[in-house]
Amino acid sequence: MTTAEPILIDVKPALDIVPGMKANLILTSGPGLPWNEYVGGQREGIIGGALYEELASSHEDAVAKLDAGEIEVGACQDFGCVGSLAGIYTSSMPVFVVENAKGGSRAFCNMYEGKSRKRLNYGTYDETVRNQLKLIEQVVAPVIGEAVRSAGGIPLKPIMIRALNMGDELHSRNTAASLLFARELFPQFLKLYAKLGANLEKTLEILTEDHYFFLRLSMAAAKATADYAHGVEGSSLVTAMAFSCKEFGIRVSGLDDWIRGPHAAVQAKLFEGHDASEITWMGGESPITETIGLGGFAQAGAPTLQAYQGGSYEEMMKRNVSLYGITFGENPDYKIAALGYRGTPTGIDVFQVLQTKVLPVMDIGIAGSGGGQIGAGIVSAPIECFQEAAHRYSEKYG
């Protein structure tokens, strides 16, 4: 897991690059479910995806075609993708293509929709959301794709290592990483400006306007990294954590299939005008970052998150340190200066979680039942997944 070297090599429409992607297929977050089990914002997100892709002429028509199986639904991670919140992928959507220079399979992530609280990945679809997605598809993705190819690929690990020294934990805060990524592209931007003009200016703006642009690169890098550690005979290390509207799931390196459990517990800080009754689950696979020792496992490096997701820096430090009790090792590359340059706790071990009762924590955005982001917070993975994993492990390995 710690030896992977994720490199961004391209940006392409999902249909052209994601193995198994089809024109009538919509991907979404979490361990896969039959279409009729997706509810709330995640169901709305899938329908929104169908409309965005013009697979249906109306909400009603989309539901009918999904019911009939004419429009299909798949689980992101079965396709090498990793979904933010609802994690809707359609065939025309551009994805970051990340390759592990050490081997293993490619990983993909689609792109940040912009700082509006209403986004398809938060279960909302309307004209505004459509325009944002079109801007990404037609302006931002082609510009970044051209710059990345012109640069011959962008190694992501060096950016992530530096960003951890600049206040990011690479899940809920990616401010420095986004800026460092823009810096890497800028020499190409200079060369491409005569050709791309205003599209390039717009892309530059979107790249650095918010705390989230780089998250999708962090997720794709984490997916390529975690997948490299998957399938090791006898290993009890977690290689993915993700949830759908219905359940939380983990993958374990030495075991097959998702191990499913109830929803995670959440401690949220909500934006003004919202209350806890609105908090809803509509999927999320960004905890792939925690799986490789980032996000909640690197909170001590991101003191500003207290303002965004609540809690004091002291609590964040303590929580971060407690996670060394459930990980196999310390990351040789991702280090936290505030912890004396200690490597982040990396490689969640199923049995250590059960022994210590310390649960993996994840920094996440909070979705509201009315659609859109209503806050941010910290969630703890459910113990049931780890109990079930231990059970399956002993069944398989004795």
Added chain:
Amino acid sequence: MTTAEPILIDVKPALDIVPGMKANLILTSGPGLPWNEYVGGQREGIIGGALYEELASSHEDAVAKLDAGEIEVGACQDFGCVGSLAGIYTSSMPVFVVENAKGGSRAFCNMYEGKSRKRLNYGTYDETVRNQLKLIEQVVAPVIGEAVRSAGGIPLKPIMIRALNMGDELHSRNTAASLLFARELFPQFLKLYAKLGANLEKTLEILTEDHYFFLRLSMAAAKATADYAHGVEGSSLVTAMAFSCKEFGIRVSGLDDWIRGPHAAVQAKLFEGHDASEITWMGGESPITETIGLGGFAQAGAPTLQAYQGGSYEEMMKRNVSLYGITFGENPDYKIAALGYRGTPTGIDVFQVLQTKVLPVMDIGIAGSGGGQIGAGIVSAPIECFQEAAHRYSEKYG
């Protein structure tokens, strides 16, 4: 002091913009001294400045002309400038021009020479140093000047506020601020690329290659800020801290002239191959940053400095917190997330220093007697300056 709004408005040769600058004048750090009292690296720096400016044909000739008064020496801060280490300014050197939008006088700082350990501001002058300075003068300064004018000026405070959330303390670490500054210039760079080409590429590289580029902007911003608080009748707040090869000095808002004392005490971490016997004083005015609540007064925001200047993050936190005991207030803009977004301790009060015996700490680069940087560390201002200030204060105000 906290209301100043420093804006970078231009980059120009010192002779064209610094009031009182002359072709045969060389400025240097610290409370002014007669030429013959400058020794060691600071003396060599002045001689190097004379050679760089071609005011003399050889080292010997420079000394003769300095002895004869044909080449004059002045103190940076008497000219609105602020010097890094030896702080050598000559007439052709480009300076950042910083204006306080709230009023007050302009402040100037010349530019970072690059990451080589041998630099004129570290008392070294040779062909390599000359080439670096010429690169700054002929390539970097014109490019940045054009971009800054094209942008209509760059407000520095917003950059500094953000950088404090990204691991900088804006004295010995300016990594994020340099990147944020580059980001502000990007849109202009795109427009200027067709005209400036390779010069622009080189400038971009230098802007972001090291932890120090933005320091000179932080210093100029701090000088404009501190000067705005200077000359307040009855005020016992410190408005500058600086040193020469001979002595440490402070300025106090309600008092005239520098108040001079012995050298500061130093705790250094040296680069490999160097030892404490080499540590030398050759001037330094970058503690203007501490004077306005940055640098050592914002250490808790820059945990990576432990690797550069020694000490643990815990010690840095404690030291930072102890400084609230000697400052008049907390900065309303410059805040530290790791301290629960508390404003940095700002406005060093002469009498509080004497009461608490807590001395102002400064993050500085360490010069070696052989020339060049040999490490970094923390220095504490000498108590004698504060004793003398209190004495003068009671003489003046009773």
